[in-house]
Amino acid sequence: MGGNRRKKRKIKGSKEEPEELVKAPHSFVIKRGDVGKHIDQLMTDFRAVMEPFTASHLKMRKKNVIKDFVSISSYLNVTHLAIFTRTNNSPYFRLARLPRGPTITYKVVEYTLTHDVISSMRKPHVNPSLFHASPLLVLNGFSGASAGEDDVKTKLTTSMWRNMFPSIDIHKVQLSKIRRCVLLNADPETGLIDFRHYAIKVKPVGLTGTVRKLLTGKRVPDLGAFRSVEEAMERDGAGFTESEGEMADEVEDSRHVTLPQRMHTRGNLLNEKSSIRLIELGPRMKLELVKIENGIMGGEVLHHAYITKTREEVKELKTAAEQRAFLKLSRKKQQEENVKRKLQEKDRARAEVEKRRAAVEAEATGEFKRPQPRKTKTDENDQKKKKVVIDTGNEADVEDDGDDADDDNIDDDEYDISDEEMLPLDDADL
Structure with missing residues (x-):
C-alpha cells in the first residue's frame, strides 16, 4: 500500500x-x-x-x-x-x-x-x-x-x-x-x-646517464647489453641517448641550484644540486x-x-571631465527625488482608492451612513420663515414666502370637509 x-x-x-x-x-x-x-x-x-x-x-x-x-x-x-x-x-x-x-x-x-x-x-x-x-x-x-x-x-x-x-x-x-x-x-x-x-622542470645533476635514466625515467631501461650492474654504472650513458638540453644541464653552471626543500620529482634531494629547465x-x-x-x-x-597633449589641453580635458561628472551626479540626484515624489503620489492615490472602495462596500452592506450636509445660517433663516402656526377654530396665519409648491403639499386630512358642504356655486355668487 x-x-x-x-x-x-x-x-x-x-x-x-x-x-x-x-x-x-x-x-x-x-x-x-x-x-x-x-x-x-x-x-x-x-x-x-x-x-x-x-x-x-x-x-x-x-x-x-x-x-x-x-x-x-x-x-x-x-x-x-x-x-x-x-x-x-x-x-x-x-x-x-x-x-x-x-x-x-x-x-x-x-x-x-x-x-x-x-x-x-x-x-x-x-x-x-x-x-x-x-x-x-x-x-x-x-x-x-x-x-x-x-x-x-x-x-x-x-x-x-x-x-x-x-x-x-x-x-x-x-x-x-x-x-x-x-x-x-x-x-x-x-x-x-x-x-x-x-x-x-627540475632534474638532478652530477649523475651518470644510466643512473639518471633509472631515477627519472618513466620506464626501466633495457640492461640486457650489460654483463652486470657495475658495468652499466661504470659506462656513462652507454646505450642511452640524451638530448641537447639534458647535456646542457650538466655543462652549464647557470642552471644549477641547491634545493632548500625536497621536490616531488625523483632524484631531487634536500641540499643537493639540481638543474632547472623551462619547457x-x-x-x-x-x-x-x-x-x-x-x-x-x-x-x-x-x-x-x-x-x-600640452598641459593646457590636459587641464581643459580634466575640467570638462569634472563638469560632466558633476552634471551626472546632479541629474542622478534629481532623478532620485523625482522617483521618490512619484512613489509618494502613487501611495496617496492608492490610499484614496482603497478608501473609496471600502466606502462602497460598506454602503452595499447597509453599514454606511451618509453624512448629513452641514447647516448654514441662511438655511436656518429659511426654516424660520416657513414656520406655520395653526390654531383650532381660528384662522391660520401663514406667512407667504413665495413658494407655492409647499402650499400644495398640505395634507387633506387636516381639513375634514364633507361632500355635502362642497356645494356648487350659483351664477349670482359669481
Whole structure:
C-alpha cells in the first residue's frame, strides 16, 4: 500500500574558503565583438595561463556589457578583467583593475597559439596537473625608467601585472607547487613586451646517464647489453641517448641550484644540486602599449603612445571631465527625488482608492451612513420663515414666502370637509 519513498538529500552547509584563497587575485578573461576563431582560441589559452583563479568556462552573451562583469566581480572576489578585441587593423588586449580601474590597452603585434607551440616541439611537456597551482611571474626590463611620464607608465604596468598573480611568501612557499612561470620581457629599444609561458622542470645533476635514466625515467631501461650492474654504472650513458638540453644541464653552471626543500620529482634531494629547465607551454604574445586610462574603459588618459597633449589641453580635458561628472551626479540626484515624489503620489492615490472602495462596500452592506450636509445660517433663516402656526377654530396665519409648491403639499386630512358642504356655486355668487 505504501508508495515509493524518496530519499531526502542532506544539504551540506557551505564551507568558508581559506583566507589565502579569498585574498588571491581572481580574473575574468572575455572577448568583445566578433574576434574570429584564432583570437577566440588565444582567449582560451590565456585562461589556461591564469588557472586556477579564473573562470575557465565563463559563458558570454551578445547582450552582456562590461557593467555586468563589474557588478558581479565583488561577489566572486574578482580583481582583474582581461578583454580581447579585434579591429580591421589588428587585435587588442586590455587589462582592467576592478572595480574602478585603471585600464591598460595593448596592441597584439604577434601571437602564437598553444597548439602551434606544442606542435613545434620534439618532446612536448603536457601535464594537466601543472595548472593546479598559479604560475610564478618573472618581469625583466620593467625597472630603471626615467622620471616623468615614462616612470608613471612603468609603475602602472608593473603594478598591474604583479597584482594579477598571487604574491609569494618566501618563508612559507612550497617549491613543489611552483611548476609554471610567466615571463614578461620588455625591450627598452622598441618598447615591445614579449609574453611567454613555461613549465618548470627540475632534474638532478652530477649523475651518470644510466643512473639518471633509472631515477627519472618513466620506464626501466633495457640492461640486457650489460654483463652486470657495475658495468652499466661504470659506462656513462652507454646505450642511452640524451638530448641537447639534458647535456646542457650538466655543462652549464647557470642552471644549477641547491634545493632548500625536497621536490616531488625523483632524484631531487634536500641540499643537493639540481638543474632547472623551462619547457614552453604557450601561448606567445608580443604586446605594444597603446594607452593607459584612469577608469574602467574610460576616464582620464594617463598615457597615449600616439597622441601627445600640452598641459593646457590636459587641464581643459580634466575640467570638462569634472563638469560632466558633476552634471551626472546632479541629474542622478534629481532623478532620485523625482522617483521618490512619484512613489509618494502613487501611495496617496492608492490610499484614496482603497478608501473609496471600502466606502462602497460598506454602503452595499447597509453599514454606511451618509453624512448629513452641514447647516448654514441662511438655511436656518429659511426654516424660520416657513414656520406655520395653526390654531383650532381660528384662522391660520401663514406667512407667504413665495413658494407655492409647499402650499400644495398640505395634507387633506387636516381639513375634514364633507361632500355635502362642497356645494356648487350659483351664477349670482359669481
